[in-house]
Amino acid sequence: xxxxxxxxxxxxxxxxxxxxxxxxxxxxxxxxxxxxxxxxxxxxxxxxxxxxxxxxxxxxxxxxxxxxxxxxxxxxxxxxxxxxxxxxxxxxxxxxxxxxxxxxxxxxxxxxxxxxxxxxxxxxxxxxxxxxxxxxxxxxxxxxxxxxxxxxxxxxxxxxxxxxxxxxxxxxxxxxxxxxxxxxxxxxxxxxxxxxxxxxxxxxxxxxxxxxxxxxxxxxxxxxxxxxxxxxxxxxxxxxxxxxxxxxxxxxxxxxxxxxxxxxxxx
Numbered sequence: 001x002x003x004x005x006x007x008x009x010x011x012x013x014x015x016x017x018x019x020x021x022x023x024x025x026x027x028x029x030x031x032x033x034x035x036x037x038x039x040x041x042x043x044x045x046x047x048x049x050x051x052x053x054x055x056x057x058x059x060x061x062x063x064x065x066x067x068x069x070x071x072x073x074x075x076x077x078x079x080x081x082x083x084x085x086x087x088x089x090x091x092x093x094x095x096x097x098x099x100x101x102x103x104x105x106x107x108x109x110x111x112x113x114x115x116x117x118x119x120x121x122x123x124x125x126x127x128x129x130x131x132x133x134x135x136x137x138x139x140x141x142x143x144x145x146x147x148x149x150x151x152x153x154x155x156x157x158x159x160x161x162x163x164x165x166x167x168x169x170x171x172x173x174x175x176x177x178x179x180x181x182x183x184x185x186x187x188x189x190x191x192x193x194x195x196x197x198x199x200x201x202x203x204x205x206x207x208x209x210x211x212x213x214x215x216x217x218x219x220x221x222x223x224x225x226x227x228x229x230x231x232x233x234x235x236x237x238x239x240x241x242x243x244x245x246x247x248x249x250x251x252x253x254x255x256x257x258x259x260x261x262x263x264x265x266x267x
Contacts, residue, residue, distance in 0.1 A: 004190050008041065011178040014141055014164075015045040018125060018176045019052065021166040025176075026082070026116070027125040029054040031066040032214040033198055037187050038127035038179055040196050043077065052125065053080045055115055059107040060090055061216035069199045084115030096218045103219075116173075123174035131183045132244055141180055142166055145173040184244050185237050192230045204228050213244055 001009075018025060027042065027050070029035045042050045056070060074081040086094070089106040096103045116124065130137045140156050142164050157165040168174065179187075191198055204210040209222040223242070227233040 004186065004193055007182055007186055008044070008190070010162075010181060011038075011041045012045040014176065014178040015042055015125070017164065017166060018123070018142070018178075019046075022123040022174055022176075024119075024121050025052050025123045025125060026055045026119065026121040027052045028112075028127070029056050029070070029079075029081075030127075030214070031056070031062075031070050031199060032127075033187055033191065033202065034127035034129060034132075034179055034182075036127075036196065036198060037182075037190055038125070039077075039079075040194060041178065042125075050077070050079060053082050053119070053121075055082045055084060055112070055119075055121075055124070057108055057111045057115070058083050058085045059111065059216050060085065061095070061107075061218055063201060063214070063217045063220075065199060065201055066214065073197070082115060082119060084111050084118075086111035086114060096216070100219055107216075123176060125176045125178065127179045128177050129179050129182050129184070129187070136180075139175075139177055139180060141177050143175045143177065144168050145175060146171075185234065188230060188234050188237060192234060198230070202233065204232075 027035075027038065029039060039050060039054065042052060054074070058067075070081070073079070086107050089110065094103060094106045112124075115121075128136045128139065130139065138156070143156060146152075182190075190196070199214070201211045201214060204225045204227050208224055208226055210225045210227060211220065211222050212225075214220060225236060227236045
């Protein structure tokens with residue numbers, strides 16, 4: 001069994017454990033490479049069909065191609081797509097110029113909390129990875145939050161020898177992370193092996209720029225690159241020392257920005 005198959009098997013196992021042990025689950029689909037790989041794995045875990053609703057938080061500032069891609073594959077794969085949006089904050093003029101951390105909290109964290117509450121979801125599956133950003137390295141595969149979705153990263157259950165805690169007190173919100181053990185390179189190698197249709201924003205344009213990480217248009221920068229396909233991205237990653245999220249403006253605004261956001265319920 002090769003390494004990618006081992007990663008796939010572990011993720012499929014976690015997805016099935018989550019579906020078996022928790023009711024009213026949702027899965028976050030940000031349209032990026034990680035959440036799309038997670039969706040692909042879910043379809044594999046459940047024999048070509050994803051029985052879990054896909055939640056997309058629309059800040060209204062996403063790159064238009066992301067919405068086009070979302071709608072195309074939601075229809076093609078028969079997904080139960082639930083779009084959440086903090087309409088009140090947008091109506092009051094919330095945007096990145098008020099501060100990127102403030103904006104992320106209002107449009108993403110609060111937007112997510114609203115849809116979770118409206119739909120009655122008690123758990124959320126996400127495609128985060130430990131290697132992506134320091135705060136995520138503190139996560140567990142099955143990570144409890146309080147009723148307000150807030151995360152105490154100093155008080156997480158141990159997960160030794162693949163023994164996962166899946167019983168929690170009533171009112172606990174659960175975040176489930178089936179890709180926690182993957183790396184950015186693993187993700188792209190898996191996309192190549194499985195021929196997963198990925199949004200073309202990740203590929204270099206005529207100006208020699210591409211996106212390595214996707215978010216809202218005002219807060220996501222492109223990088224210099226000549227990688228025009230998945231194979232070339234894989235080769236590029238094997239010879240780079242730059243951070244995956246170096247183009248994400250909110251990470252640069254505050255050294256502990258992501259930890260603060262994620263402690264308050266950010267994805």
